[in-house]
Amino acid sequence: MAPPRLIGPFTQALTLRGLPALGALSDDLLEVINNAGVLISNGRIQRVDEWSVLRTELKGSGIEEVRVETLFEAKGLSCPPYLTLTPGLVDAHTHICYAGSRARDYADRLNGVSYEEIAARGGGIRDTMRHTRAASEEELFMINLQRLSDHRRRGVTTVEIKSGYGLSVGDELKQLRAIKRLGESGMSRVIPTCLAAHVLPPEYRSSKGDQHQDYLAEITQSLLPRLRAESLAARVDAFVEPSAFPVEIARDYLQQAKNLGFDLTVHADQFSRGGAKLAGELGALSADHLEASTEEDLLALKRGGVTAIALPGASLGLGIGYTPARRALDLGLSLAIASDWNPGSAPMGHLLLQASLLGAAEKLSAAEVWAGITMRAARALGLTDVGTLQPDHSADMIVFPTSDYREILYQQGMLNPCLTFVQGSPQLTYVEGSVC
Ligand code: NIG
Ligand code: FE
Numbered sequence: 001m002a003p004p005r006l007i008g009p010f011t012q013a014l015t016l017r018g019l020p021a022l023g024a025l026s027d028d029l030l031e032v033i034n035n036a037g038v039l040i041s042n043g044r045i046q047r048v049d050e051w052s053v054l055r056t057e058l059k060g061s062g063i064e065e066v067r068v069e070t071l072f073e074a075k076g077l078s079c080p081p082y083l084t085l086t087p088g089l090v091d092a093h094t095h096i097c098y099a100g101s102r103a104r105d106y107a108d109r110l111n112g113v114s115y116e117e118i119a120a121r122g123g124g125i126r127d128t129m130r131h132t133r134a135a136s137e138e139e140l141f142m143i144n145l146q147r148l149s150d151h152r153r154r155g156v157t158t159v160e161i162k163s164g165y166g167l168s169v170g171d172e173l174k175q176l177r178a179i180k181r182l183g184e185s186g187m188s189r190v191i192p193t194c195l196a197a198h199v200l201p202p203e204y205r206s207s208k209g210d211q212h213q214d215y216l217a218e219i220t221q222s223l224l225p226r227l228r229a230e231s232l233a234a235r236v237d238a239f240v241e242p243s244a245f246p247v248e249i250a251r252d253y254l255q256q257a258k259n260l261g262f263d264l265t266v267h268a269d270q271f272s273r274g275g276a277k278l279a280g281e282l283g284a285l286s287a288d289h290l291e292a293s294t295e296e297d298l299l300a301l302k303r304g305g306v307t308a309i310a311l312p313g314a315s316l317g318l319g320i321g322y323t324p325a326r327r328a329l330d331l332g333l334s335l336a337i338a339s340d341w342n343p344g345s346a347p348m349g350h351l352l353l354q355a356s357l358l359g360a361a362e363k364l365s366a367a368e369v370w371a372g373i374t375m376r377a378a379r380a381l382g383l384t385d386v387g388t389l390q391p392d393h394s395a396d397m398i399v400f401p402t403s404d405y406r407e408i409l410y411q412q413g414m415l416n417p418c419l420t421f422v423q424g425s426p427q428l429t430y431v432e433g434s435v436c
Contacts, residue, residue: 002424006058006065008037009051010085014405015389016374023332025367032405036085039063040395043423048389068399071419077430080401080418084408086370088157088396088420090377090387091351093265093288093309095195095342096147097140097175097182098165100131102343106317115318115345116243116271125165125199128343132165132175140178147341147349148187153429155417156351157396158378158386159188160338162237164195168203169223172196176232188422189396191381193265194227197238197245197253212245216253224260235285239267240275247274254282263382269293270314280304286380288338290323291315298328307334307380310372312358313346325362325372336380337372353413366409395424 013036019029037051039058047054055065069079105118105127118124132140144161151159161179166172176192183190196219204215227233236257240250244267254264263285268275270289279287280300287301288309301308310323328335337358341349348354351373359369378387385393399419400408408415418430 002042004039004041004046004063005424006037006039006054006063008054008068010036010038010068010399011082011403012036012405013038013048013085013389014370015048016087016370017388017390019367019371019375021376021379022334024329025365025371027365027367030367030370038085038389038395038397040424043395043425045389045393045395046391068419071426071428072430075428077428080430082401082403083418084400084402084405085389086398086400086405086408087374087387087389088398088422089155089351089373090158090381090383091151091156091339091341091373092160092286092336092377092380093162093311093338093340094159094349095162095164095340096151096159096349097144097161097163097179098128098132098343099135099140099143100128100343102127102347105344106347109318119199119243124344126202128165129167129201133168133171137174137178140175141181144178144182145185145187148182148185148190151341151349151351152188152420152422152427153416154350154352154413155398155420157188157398157420157422158191158381158383160191160193160381162193162195163233164198164237167196167198167201169218172219172223173226173232176227177230180232186422186425189386189394191235191383192233193235193237194223194233194262195237195239196223197236197250199239199244212249216245216249220253220256224257224262228261234263235265236262237265237267240278241267241271243271247278250275251278251282254278254284258282269297273297276301279306285382286336288340289314290328291320293324295327295331298324298331298333302331302333307336307376309336309338309380310358311338311340311346312354313348313350314340316354316357317344317346317348322358322361325358325364329364329368334376334379335368335372336377337369338377350413352408352416356409356412359409360412366406369409395421397421
């Protein structure tokens, strides 16, 4: 049991608490505490309030007071003059467990070849599959620890990670075991998802035709039960698209996964419609992408209580339009924003930068963008103890070297945290000259 500590003072704390889960949000709903402190105990937040109030109340209690500047001084660094505290960012959709690079695909796309054409000729996801199959569990773990660390430096403290580049029972298990170990590393909180239904692996394609059902039957019978037995994943995803898994085939698979007790999430309406309606019908936790969705599709999500997840990194990577995020919020949906960090469509992986750009393009308020990368993203993952600064939540917090939280989106990803906490454990990420 770590003893309680009072940490501060912070010029501002943006708590994100008390916001509605659904619909449009105006900035006056944001709680900003000036000159704030946070009391943490055993890796969890006990209180967030004004520094002076907490100090007065806790005087004589014996609780250790940690002034933020001492964390910097202990490393020989001078503390930035202003500090703004926010919840750690939640990235609800990534594919970072991969080996290899797809720089060649990217160059082809710049020359006008489409993502789907590259996939059809054996590149794309199947190319990453070959590299990922060739890597050991240990290699995948090491590569991904670095990606998780890069993500944390940019403020992300909760990361969903999908499999989906193994595409066989054994290789999907290898990926998910590496992902489980990443979660145990303490770098970040990790939420694993099985995406064995990403594309059809080459073994199930033949001149006689594609055997989607046979592949998914194998996954349902031989992989899903082992995920539960080894606690490797409680969530199942499918890429619903004619070029990956068509709606009718995906429906049966996802329904069976649901019957086995898995939460569902769907890669929906990235290039063509159908996936969002299916996600609404099945009551998935989230439907992600939605670049091709119409109002009818968004309303199907609303009826099913499904969170819409926009993936601006994929729009930027593929050079296609953004998810209709403004429309989704105005229709009363919950909107999360995630990076989709993957080697193909979204190689950048900078969530804050991408969310800032989506906000500018779609006219989202600061409250809507912040909710999308914190509390609404947590909700999309079914998490109830991250995404806001409030009592009983995990002390996953980030600190920016600025006096005004509005600078953070304004600087469009160029202002990064100088300090992050995961379960109360601090890590300095200070870069000289990034203060404003
Ligand atoms: O979300 N669209 C399907 N899956 C990923 C891309 C994966 C890849 O290209 O390697 C996505 O964009
Ligand atoms: Fe994705």
